[in-house]
Amino acid sequence: MSVDPGKWGVIYNPRAGTRKAQKRWKEIKEYIDSKQVAYDYIQSEGFGSVERIAGMFANNGYKTIVVVGGDGALNDAINGIMASDAPEKSSIAIGLIPNGIGNDFADYWGLTLDYKVAVDWIINNRKKKIDVGVCSYYNGKSHEKRYFLNAVNIGLGARIVSITDQTKRFWGVKFLSYVAALFLLFFERKLYRSHLKINDEHIRGRIMTVCVGSAKGYGQTPSAVPYNGWLDVSVIHRPELLQLVWGLWMLIEGRILNHKMVKSYRTKKVRVLRAKNASVDLDGRLLPKHFPIDIGIIPEAITLIIPN
Template sequence: MNTDPNRWGIIYNPKAGTRKVQKRWKEIKEYIESKQVAFDYVQSEGFGTVEVLARAYASEGYRIIVVVGGDGALNDAINGILTSSAEQISDIAIGIIPNGIGNDFARYWDLNLDYKEAVDWIINNRRKKIDVGYCSYYDAHKHERRYFLNALNIGLGARIVKITDQTKRFWGVKFLSYLASLFLLFFEHKLYRVHLKINDEHVRGRVMTVCVGNASGYGQTPSAVPYNGWLDVSVIYRPEPLQILSGLWMLIQGRILNHKMVKSYRTKMVRVYKARNAAVDVDGRIIPSHYPLEVGIQSEAITLIIPN
């Protein structure tokens, strides 16, 4: 049991990106040691182990848990902490050292790949309570709840994650796999028949994708703020081929909400009654899509160490 509230529990996720990224840990560790920070560290050994390690750190009394990884590792860590046996989860602070390609949540806080800046900010220990989204669902055996910091995607966004995971085996590099999946989906142009309830409105029809964002959602919910107690929702309807190109350009520029095929909402709860044949992902993790789903928010559920 750790009794030092200033001792860091570090989780290093070596599978968060390319080989070059994996080599950074030695430099990161040496820099932390040069700052005379007391810490323990463990390395994840594959899918799901970050969640187990974070749960163990929280249950063993660590009050500063640092994740060296991307969005997927951070999501696993949050789920581990929130399902731990720690007496005061609100006392646990999460530090992020971005490591990999998928660092959308870190970028929201202006955390870049400069690990020295990230370490210095964690040492400074400026804290902010933030909201956490959740998705409650039935996995065909029992009821589950998965938490997220960034976004939940139904349809296109989740398909990109799914195809990226499949093509990564061939390309070896996640970024190339991501580009390949976008290329395939551009020509696939698949639509999904959905039935959602957002606030008091029932949303029915054929859509390309739905994004429920606690933060930027990879540009799909650019106005979302992870500390205002609300979720932002973007529903993208059927665009024509040229509208897809303009939509991608507007997505890159952070103006996707201005696209005429996008309808946006702000809510505290989304009920998904149906999304036929649509994959669902939570912060890049595919979850079983047994409907209905309930997507909601827990205000100020976790503490994050943020930049100066």
């Protein structure tokens, strides 16, 4: 199938928890139409469909794939593209119109929730090649790879992501979501017997959370840059209760690396040999708990359409 190189493939992922999904898309569609943009559109239907649609667009030669959704939908789209048979994946440009519960990656780039501004930026077509993180593991039957743009969280960080996403569905306020997460985590200050290898250093012991970020990692890797070919890693050991409270506040303020219980690294790869009973998430998507996990980075693997 041959597709006009200027034609968009648009994936609309309805925002979870809202009853205004079709109204939202109607407004976006009308604005795109008013700009006389050529596009094909498919709405996602349930978990995994964004990944399939993105792979289909990539396989059929679309050079601009626009995701209307949040971090989870964007992650699914990246996985669909990376798993596709497209010969030059790095030439596929991703446009993002934020529409999700979590928009951490969009926030990093200053992408606005105003869909008109986002559409105008995509039309302007300012591109930047960005890195894609890769997480490899054995699921008990076969070797699997999952890709990410933001971060992999292991332990408490995965629980924070899960809790804040759930509370945002009801309140839609980031600060209140963090407060709810803090309240719940008072009862979940678990430590996980872990063994990691970072830059030939073996880290063993009881660890609360690990974040491996290509971007800011929900505030846990605030110095990470998604286009320098490196991963940032934050390892949080055993904070006391007051240190945990202070640490969450520093997380909100973007200063978590200044916390005395946090050790940071910059590396090309991380091997997690063990993290007993710890949850693992990748851009907010929970992964099976199969260790060891190898986490790496693919420089300039894909193109992102960024603001002016």
